[in-house]
Amino acid sequence: MVRVSKFGGSSVASAEQFKKVKNIVELDDARRFVVVSAVGKANKEDNKVTDLLYLCYAHTKYNINFDNIFKMIEDKFTAIKNELNLSFDIEGELAKLKAEISRGIDEEYLVSRGEYLTALLMAEYLGYHFVDAKDLIFYNYQGEIDFEKTQEAFDDIVKEYDRLLIPGFYGSRPNGEIKIMTRGGGDVSGAIVANIANASVYENWTDVSGILMADPRIIENPHEIKVISYTELRELSYMGASVLHEEAIFPVRDKDIPIQIRNTNDPTAEGTIISDNKHLDEKQIVTGIAGKKDFSIITIKKRHMANEVGLIGKALKIFEDFNVSIEHIPSGIDSFSVVVETGNVRSFIHELVAKIKAVLEADEVNVTHEISLIATVGEKMKNTKGLSGRLFKALGEAGVNIALISQTNDEINIIVGVHNDDYEKTINTIYSEFK
Numbered sequence: 552m553v554r555v556s557k558f559g560g561s562s563v564a565s566a567e568q569f570k571k572v573k574n575i576v577e578l579d580d581a582r583r584f585v586v587v588s589a590v591g592k593a594n595k596e597d598n599k600v601t602d603l604l605y606l607c608y609a610h611t612k613y614n615i616n617f618d619n620i621f622k623m624i625e626d627k628f629t630a631i632k633n634e635l636n637l638s639f640d641i642e643g644e645l646a647k648l649k650a651e652i653s654r655g656i657d658e659e660y661l662v663s664r665g666e667y668l669t670a671l672l673m674a675e676y677l678g679y680h681f682v683d684a685k686d687l688i689f690y691n692y693q694g695e696i697d698f699e700k701t702q703e704a705f706d707d708i709v710k711e712y713d714r715l716l717i718p719g720f721y722g723s724r725p726n727g728e729i730k731i732m733t734r735g736g737g738d739v740s741g742a743i744v745a746n747i748a749n750a751s752v753y754e755n756w757t758d759v760s761g762i763l764m765a766d767p768r769i770i771e772n773p774h775e776i777k778v779i780s781y782t783e784l785r786e787l788s789y790m791g792a793s794v795l796h797e798e799a800i801f802p803v804r805d806k807d808i809p810i811q812i813r814n815t816n817d818p819t820a821e822g823t824i825i826s827d828n829k830h831l832d833e834k835q836i837v838t839g840i841a842g843k844k845d846f847s848i849i850t851i852k853k854r855h856m857a858n859e860v861g862l863i864g865k866a867l868k869i870f871e872d873f874n875v876s877i878e879h880i881p882s883g884i885d886s887f888s889v890v891v892e893t894g895n896v897r898s899f900i901h902e903l904v905a906k907i908k909a910v911l912e913a914d915e916v917n918v919t920h921e922i923s924l925i926a927t928v929g930e931k932m933k934n935t936k937g938l939s940g941r942l943f944k945a946l947g948e949a950g951v952n953i954a955l956i957s958q959t960n961d962e963i964n965i966i967v968g969v970h971n972d973d974y975e976k977t978i979n980t981i982y983s984e985f986k
């Protein structure tokens with residue numbers, strides 16, 4: 552049996568956390584392949600090394616001194632090294648990096664150093680062989696993972712080494728340059744390693760005892776989800792349940808490898824199993840609730856729209872030309888809306904609206920900002936009559952005004968759009984109704 556264990560930033564945030572990781576790894580001989588994120592937050596007020604590295608880069612770009620920020624990074628790494636009596640020359644590595652930053656450095660390379668240095672320290676501490684992710688995780692020219700090349704590299708390395716420590720969050724482009732993943736991408740690295748190692752399970756160690764039915768920062772002590780399907784999890788993580796990166800599903804689902812979310816601070820807790828849906832909890836209709844703030848709804852009205860072929864297509868082309876991805880397109884007879892992240896349209900919203908009005912010859916184009924989207928997700932929802940009635944009745948009784956409703960065709964996700972001010976209230980109301 553092989554377990555691939557990914558430890559997130561919170562699990563490697565201090566020497567104390569490193570010790571917990573070592574205890575966990577040594578508990579089971581099957582934990583042969585370990586992936587780590589960069590040193591994360593040791594407490595709520597603390598900073599992630601990844602954020603500090605981004606900040607260093609931003610400072611150099613505008614020629615602002617970054618000594619104080621870099622010192623915070625140095626202090627974190629040296630404290631871990633000294634408390635654990637490690638011999639790796641972290642001071643030398645950091646001094647080299649600082650000089651490289653001053654000379655001008657590639658942003659992705661710089662940001663990847665968080666996981667690189669954390670992994671080097673952890674490799675020495677665990678006595679595992681360090682493998683630089685640039686020599687293992689390969690991207691092709693399309694920016695996708697080249698699984699064949701990655702598998703070959705892995706097979707070569709395991710001929711020589713039995714236990715590997717791999718930094719998450721980055722790999723290399725065909726020309727050898729570092730390519731980083733989107734934020735939280737360490738989860739994706741872990742999933743890729745689980746795939747190439749043909750793992751029996753992909754363990755994702757974090758600071759919560761599994762996926763909770765709702766964000767613990769909004770709901771006090773939400774229920775833990777014991778089992779969840781890959782699809783449900785993907786819907787929830789896309790909609791803001793940040794515990795696992797939504798792209799981490801694919802590499803493991805392809806090989807039917809279950810993911811287990813576990814708590815580094817409470818390793819005896821069972822956590823959540825993410826697997827296919829045959830193990831779903833029989834009683835629970837709604838599996839989870841997640842949401843995100845700050846969307847905009849662009850509503851296009853035109854009389855007799857229903858008779859006009861290709862109108863929505865024309866609108867979508869405009870969004871494509873502005874390079875804006877679309878979240879939802881709820882539609883009526885004489886109107887339809889396009890929901891987008893406000894941050895993606897803010898700087899050119901007037902131009903965008905003018906273009907839509909002109910090209911579609913629309914009667915009216917309205918924009919509503921400050922919208923939150925909240926998803927209620929569950930595979931069992933599709934066979935449950937009256938579920939949406941319960942949802943909307945509860946929200947109506949709580950005085951929440953619903954600006955938008957969207958339901959996926961497979962009926963496993965109902966999304967409501969509400970004003971940002973009603974975000975917490977909406978999640979609370981849905982949770983109370985279906986917990």
Ligand SMILES: Nc1ncnc2c1ncn2[C@@H]1O[C@H](COP(=O)(O)OP(=O)(O)O)[C@@H](O)[C@H]1O
Pocket residue numbers: 558559560561562588591735756757758759761762763764765766767768791792793794795839
């Ligand atoms: N539904 C949810 N279940 C569990 N955690 C959630 C949920 N929604 C949001 N979170 C947040 O996700 C955090 C864990 O993800 P993350 O910060 O990326 O951890 P790590 O540093 O281990 O990668 C939790 O501390 C919690 O605040």
Ligand SMILES: N[C@@H](CC(=O)OP(=O)(O)O)C(=O)O
Pocket residue numbers: 558559560561588589591599601602665719720733734735736737738
């Ligand atoms: N360090 C990266 C990648 C990552 O996965 O981190 P974490 O496991 O702490 O979410 C980030 O902050 O985005």
